[in-house]
Amino acid sequence: MSSSDDMLQAVDDFVQTEIGSERFLLVDESFGGYLARALTRRRADQVLGPALIDTQVGRITVRLPRVGW
DSSP states (O other), X not given: OOSHHHHHHHHHHHHHHHTTTOOEXXXXXXHHHHHHHHHXXXXXXXXXXXXXXXXXXXXXXXXXXXXXX
């Protein structure tokens, strides 16, 4: 593999072979998060959602609800 596009294609081929047309969740870390975002776009009808761990996705502000203990 010589590029990120090659890696994305390898992941997409794996999904096609192992998962087929079933819906699925993605969990990725670091660089895998970039691939997950691309795969989510490529297979939007299948991906239920990505869980991105330690992945820079741009400047995002998330407001979490306050939970009382």
